[in-house]
Amino acid sequence: xxxxxDVEAVRRDFPILERxxxxxxxxxxxxANTSQKPRRVVDAIADHYLAHNANVAxxxxxxxxxxxxxxxxxxxxxxxxxxxxxWEEVVFTKNAxxxxxxxxxxxxxxxxxxxxxxxxxxxxxxxxxxxxLACERTGATxxxxxxxxxxxLDLEAAARDGLINERTKVVSITWVSNVLGTVNPVAQVAAxxxxxxxxxxxxxxxxxxQLPTSVAALGCDMLAFTGHKICGPTxxxxxxxxxxxxxxxxxxxxxxEMIEVVKMTGSTFAPPPxxxxxxxxxxxxxxGLHEAIxxxxxxxxxxxxxxxxxxxxxxxAEMQKVQGLRILGPTEAVDRGGAISFxxxxxxxxxxxxxxxxxxxxxxxxxxxxxxxxDRLGVQSSCRASVYLYTTHAEIDRLVEALDYTxxxxxxxxxxxxxxx
Amino acid sequence: MSVEQLYQEIILDHxxxxxxxxxxxxxDVEVHHVNPSCGDELTLRVTVADGAVTDxxxxxxGCSISQASTSVMTELVIGGSPAHALELYDGFQKMIQGxxxxxxxxxxxxxxxxxxxxxxxxxxxxxxxxxxxxxRDALLRVQASAKEES
Numbered sequence: 001x002x003x004x005x006d007v008e009a010v011r012r013d014f015p016i017l018e019r020x021x022x023x024x025x026x027x028x029x030x031x032a033n034t035s036q037k038p039r040r041v042v043d044a045i046a047d048h049y050l051a052h053n054a055n056v057a058x059x060x061x062x063x064x065x066x067x068x069x070x071x072x073x074x075x076x077x078x079x080x081x082x083x084x085x086x087w088e089e090v091v092f093t094k095n096a097x098x099x100x101x102x103x104x105x106x107x108x109x110x111x112x113x114x115x116x117x118x119x120x121x122x123x124x125x126x127x128x129x130x131x132x133l134a135c136e137r138t139g140a141t142x143x144x145x146x147x148x149x150x151x152x153l154d155l156e157a158a159a160r161d162g163l164i165n166e167r168t169k170v171v172s173i174t175w176v177s178n179v180l181g182t183v184n185p186v187a188q189v190a191a192x193x194x195x196x197x198x199x200x201x202x203x204x205x206x207x208x209x210q211l212p213t214s215v216a217a218l219g220c221d222m223l224a225f226t227g228h229k230i231c232g233p234t235x236x237x238x239x240x241x242x243x244x245x246x247x248x249x250x251x252x253x254x255x256x257e258m259i260e261v262v263k264m265t266g267s268t269f270a271p272p273p274x275x276x277x278x279x280x281x282x283x284x285x286x287x288g289l290h291e292a293i294x295x296x297x298x299x300x301x302x303x304x305x306x307x308x309x310x311x312x313x314x315x316x317a318e319m320q321k322v323q324g325l326r327i328l329g330p331t332e333a334v335d336r337g338g339a340i341s342f343x344x345x346x347x348x349x350x351x352x353x354x355x356x357x358x359x360x361x362x363x364x365x366x367x368x369x370x371x372x373x374x375d376r377l378g379v380q381s382s383c384r385a386s387v388y389l390y391t392t393h394a395e396i397d398r399l400v401e402a403l404d405y406t407x408x409x410x411x412x413x414x415x416x417x418x419x420x421x
Numbered sequence: 422m423s424v425e426q427l428y429q430e431i432i433l434d435h436x437x438x439x440x441x442x443x444x445x446x447x448x449d450v451e452v453h454h455v456n457p458s459c460g461d462e463l464t465l466r467v468t469v470a471d472g473a474v475t476d477x478x479x480x481x482x483g484c485s486i487s488q489a490s491t492s493v494m495t496e497l498v499i500g501g502s503p504a505h506a507l508e509l510y511d512g513f514q515k516m517i518q519g520x521x522x523x524x525x526x527x528x529x530x531x532x533x534x535x536x537x538x539x540x541x542x543x544x545x546x547x548x549x550x551x552x553x554x555x556x557r558d559a560l561l562r563v564q565a566s567a568k569e570e571s
């Protein structure tokens with residue numbers, strides 16, 4: 001048995017968590033949006049720029065060799081972190097959205113009218129819009145999984161409607177919902193996709209930072225995620241794809257380093273992953289992401305997942321005591337990630353967010369880039385609190401206190417129609 | 422600037438009881454404006470007759486700031502000339518983007534002065550502007566179509 005998880009020690013690694021906002025300590029509950037960064041990640045990026053900076057692959061001098069070793073070292077570490085069989089399967093992108101666009105663009109090259117792409121209604125816009133664009137380009141049809149009342153993928157309705165069938169060529173589903181927190185049965189959906197010969201793509205933006213990741217266990221052919229939600233810097237994302245699949249796909253962006261031989265009459269292209277990495281890559285960001293992965297690996301992804309599970313269960317229980325608060329998505333911490341979306345009766349999410357912010361509590365209000373899901377749930381928008389490896393029970397208490405204050409603030413003022421001015 | 426100062430009683434009052442709310446016929450132009458980051462949506466209609474804005478009707482979903490601002494705007498704009506409405510837009514926009522350094526003439530802007538606090542909260546500027554941007558768009562369209570006809 002390993003050491004108990006020491007959240008106070010973890011917090012000391014994140015200088016920003018010491019900030020105070022007016023009279024209140026910062027209560028950062030927006031990690032599903034972006035995570036905070038431990039000092040060592042920032043230091044690693046600074047050290048790269050100050051001591052090892054050069055372009056990769058094409059620079060033949062000592063610094064070039066150091067930068068290349070650091071960049072490719074990050075690739076190997078990421079492959080190991082997600083259980084990828086080969087380092088060549090890790091393609092760097094600028095974020096998860098670009099990774100999903102890369103997947104949609106290259107996978108749809110072979111599609112045409114009559115072919116079907118399947119997503120779900122709970123997807124982030126970045127796992128909807130690239131596929132809509134692919135359908136517009138190719139004439140393929142976009143279909144989607146609905147959700148149950150509890151906010152889980154409606155597998156029964158999908159089976160009844162023949163959602164995944166012989167026309168299905170791609171299935172692209174989120175591992176963990178950024179709104180509902182739902183952890184989807186990705187391996188089961190992947191088996192359904194593979195049974196009809198479709199490619200299975202997984203949006204791991206919320207899953208990879210929160211849960212131990214194994215591409216084999218997920219059963220997918222492609223996995224997209226981003227660095228900045230996993231304690232790494234912004235500006236770097238990853239598309240993992242099985243080598244066989246990547247090798248069969250056309251390039252995405254054209255440019256330097258993605259080629260084999262360029263002639264004015266035509267070009268041939270590099271093997272994966274370089275075929276998909278045109279131009280100078282996010283080198284310092286790869287160094288930062290590598291350090292972030294070292295950091296979370298040292299804490300233990302299983303420990304991080306357990307900590308989040310514990311906090312999510314506590315938050316769900318405490319938040320449901322707030323008058324007029326409705327949780328969107330599963331209300332028990334079973335197959336559920338650390339993002340909790342909610343509405344507060346009679347108070348618009350923007351106003352909730354503003355009141356919470358005045359007490360140092362940072363959450364998100366709006367669509368969370370998932371408007372179709374909000375339409376499906378029949379709510380205009382919502383608030384979202386999300387926890388991560390540095391979140392404490394005391395912060396959940398501060399959230400709940402601030403929500404009570406918000407309810408009282410607006411309840412008192414909005415309930416009295418025609419009151420004295 | 423405290424959050425209590427942001428949520429002035431006048432703002433909450435307009436949020437509670439929205440003036441001129443609902444979509445009415447007849448109208449000259451209808452516009453639909455959204456704030457994609459937060460999902461606020463507004464459908465707004467204007468009617469112009471004999472050189473005056475005779476009606477502004479609307480249906481909206483959104484936060485207290487955007488709803489109240491739209492409500493206040495209709496009270497200021499209805500009955501005046503389109504040119505006056507566009508002047509009010511300019512004045513309100515200057516104030517709201519003035520980071521608290523620009524104040525409004527209460528004799529002209531009436532309840533809209535309550536939004537001076539919003540200028541200190543950059544994230545809410547778009548909320549306060551939603552109704553104003555929509556009415557400006559609608560009035561400019563009315564003017565454009567009048568020009569085409571003449």
